[in-house]
Amino acid sequence: MRRFGLLAALLLTAAPALGEAPIRSVTLFEAGLAEIVREGAPGGAGAPLELTVPEPQLNDLLKSLVIRGDATGARVRLDGSARVEDAFGRLPLGPDRIGDQAALLDALKGTLVTVSDGPRTGPVSGRVMGVTRPDCGEGAGCHPLLLLQAETGLLTVPLAPGRQVRIEDERLRDRIGRALDALALAGSGSDRTVRIEADGAGPLALSYVVPAPVWRTAYRAIGGSDGGMRLQAWAVLENVTGADWDEVRLTLSSGAPKTLETDLTSRGWAVRETFEPPAPQARAGLLDLDSFAPRAEMVMSLQAAPAAELEAGAELTDRGLDSRFTFPDPVDLGSGEMISLPFLTEEVPVERTLLWRGRLTDRTGSPDLVLRVTNPLPIRLPAGIMTVSDADGYLGDAAFPVLVPGAQAEVPFGADQRVEVRERVTARSAERRVTLSGGLLRITERRVRTVEYRVSAPAGETPALTIRHPSEPGWELVRTGPGPAPVPDEADPSSLRFDLPAGTGLLRVEETRPVLEAVAIGDLPRDRLIGLLTDRIGPEDRERLERILEARDRLDRLTAERDALLSARARTVEDQERSRRMMDAAPAGSDMQGRFLSAILELEDLIGETDRKGEALQAEIAAAETDLDRLLRAE
Missing domain, CATH: 1.10.287 (Helix Hairpins)
Structure with a gap:
């Protein structure tokens, strides 16, 4: 039963007990969404199933709510978007004056009231004429109530402390109670109460999708003394569903479904033409204004979905749209609390190597320390931050990319200061030819570019090193050496990958590119034409x-x-x-x-x-x- 204060408590009767709808499972999406499943049964005597959601989630709940179970004629009820304004729109004063007894009685002129001091004196009844406010300071009798009695005429009754005033109009008492009800709900915060009504009495499963903070992944790459590497993934998440999680089945999804935002609760008014009534005429009676008052509740009906049981997800699943990680044990998390949980621990193929990324420019630097990670699992690994350590301790941090099943990624976590790579680029032109055709001068030449990568280490023998050489459109590889031939680069298809074994101090890459220039002969100056006579023509x-x-x-x-x-x-x-x-x-x-x-x-x-x-x-x-x-x- 809601609490309205002393006056409202006298006006209302107890409502049937409401059925609980606790959260049973939550699926968090990396796209910033949460699919919430609640389970419960309606209460006895036709009481609805009730759930409380934060105000910002209300539109998404109404948009996506699905009801499963033996339910027909399902309905969703909730308070309207302007309940306080609606409730006080039918009263003669606003919510800021509802607590002023004198102001309230003064606004109820013509209303039948009964004033009494309890068992000491008998009650006095009459219609309110108003409340006078003489300048008499504080104390009894400073706000006398003026009543009109059928037998004695006008009567002044001081509003002394402890004196009780009963409003005899039952409908007016009900309207005041509703107004106090609306104030009580407005003061309870941003939570909104949603009530699910259904003709059936069996258990129901309610699922809906609401915004949620993006869950994030923090990886640990832990190397052992045997050279192997174990990958561990931790999820960092927060409970903002507005309710505590008690034994909740939690699933993490790497999917990014398309979702739309809409406003289903704000009031929208249609524009209508103004009708000018004819000249006033005598009317037979008065309109019952109460019958035209707007209701303070909004009602929405939803067709219940066919009965179905919740599917128990596997611990690791890939549905095409997303990959899902379901925790085997239920999760407890209070509303507004955060938690970090490991959701993946696997031995994955990891190769530790040195990597130099070519830029086709003259420069000198140290190669990156890189983990070359292959995903052997049937699910996509989400992106996240990675901390790398070995048996001796912390090595560095890295940015782990999204990794689909079977794919490979190179994850740099530092630079090897003991190794130096010098990259030098030279370019020249060769095989220049000039031809004339149809008033155009066609100049064809072959440009040659040579890139040298020299590797050195103070300790003497150079370590094994991978060089990623950019492969630009239009350039064709002519020759390389000394060292191995290039291999396709899965991590970067736009590059050539050279895996240099230990002891290789030089890699030379030579590429060629044909260039064609066509200009109108008539547009060339005389000296340019004379210079072309010295070319290969x-x-x-x-x-x-x-x-x-x-x-x-x-x-x-x-x-x-x-x-x-x-x-x-x-x-x-x-x-x-x-x-x-x-x-x-x-x-x-x-x-x-x-x-x-x-x-x-x-x-x-x-x-x-x-x-x-x-x-x-x-x-x-x-x-x-x-x-x-x-x-x-x-x-």
């Missing part, structure tokens, strides 16, 4: 390139002559115009006027001769352009 292409150079030189010479001729004509036209102005200024019939006229006629002849030469040059330029274009376009 065939006799026919060389002859054609020489003819192109001759045609371009002829065209450039003719164009220069035309430009010079046009400049000379412009100067002649300017001289003629000046002589014409001087002639116009000279006295009519004078010798000066005659001399300027003779000059004008001579310049006119010169302009005509220049125009004839220009036409001839333009014809030669057109012919030269045609000849050059023919040479450029020839195949």
Whole structure:
């Protein structure tokens, strides 16, 4: 039974006992989800099965809840999203004044109440007219209650301490009780109570998916004196389900299922058109406002799933979507507590080696200390942090990647300062060829790159070492040596792997890459064309390139002559115009006027001769352009 305070306790009757729904199993996903399974049976006398969940999990519970068992007509009930506002919306004052007796009675004008002092005096009944508040300080009688009695008329009753006031309207008492109920639930924190109702009386299994902190993996790679390596995986997790785990079957999943977030509990109101009523008219009666009041509970019905028993998962399973690790022993964990549990201990194939990752740049450094781990299990190993140790103690930390069944990974955990690797890169061009076709100049060359890896150790003989050489697109391996041939690199398919035995101090890798450059011959400057004559070029292409150079030189010479001729004509036209102005200024019939006229006629002849030469040059330029274009376009 809920506690509403003294007034509410007088209004309510005891409810049927609720059935418990404890958590029986939890599956934690690396994607940040938890699948929770609860089991229980509804209580007697039709009481529902009840569970308490944190407020942030409510929408996900309503979205994913599945009910298994002998249940028909299943329903899910829970308090609405604004229960306090709804409850106080039917009262004449808000929740901040509900504890003020004088304010409450003053707001209940017209309500029938009975005031009594218990067995000492008889009760006094009447309708509330209001509560006066004279300035009389503290003490009895400072808040007299004004009542209207049918027999005696107005009556003033002081609200003295200990004086009892009973509200006679049963429906009003019920509304006040509901308001106090809502306040009590609002003050209980962020937990929400969900009640499962079903027509059947047998046990039910309730499963749903809610957000949860990501569980993390911490590996231990422990080496023994015999050189073997044992891999141990610990899970670090937290219980935020809102309930204690008592004998819970716990499963860890490495899956990342797609999950959507939605809001199923917030209120959404449809927009409606406003209706303007006609002019007020006499009405036959009053509306019963209570019949239109919104309910403080939200009801949702779910179709129960067919009866099914929970499957007992194997300790290690892979379902394609994920790999699962189920603890053989039940787990106890209080709400809000964390725990770290080992979920895997296996002897796995582990090879300890030195690794140098090539970068195709000149540099010097020490190789990485690496564990080459192979996953022999039928499940995927999740990513996590790894601590490496041997019989002598701690060696270092490493980042362990996701490892699918049968796959191999190289996990570096430090650097071997006793070994030095010098990486040097040289590049050159070879077999440069030049061809002409369709106005394009095609330059083909083969670029050669040589990378040397020199290994040295102060102690003398160099240790065994793996070199990972980047394999770039377009480059082809020509030769390597001294040392072994490369092998495919499972850990990095974009690289070549060289496993150098002890005592190997040098690895040389030579690669080649063809490069093709195609440019329009007409876009190249003259000096670039002359330079191409010194390259490796065939006799026919060389002859054609020489003819192109001759045609371009002829065209450039003719164009220069035309430009010079046009400049000379412009100067002649300017001289003629000046002589014409001087002639116009000279006295009519004078010798000066005659001399300027003779000059004008001579310049006119010169302009005509220049125009004839220009036409001839333009014809030669057109012919030269045609000849050059023919040479450029020839195949």
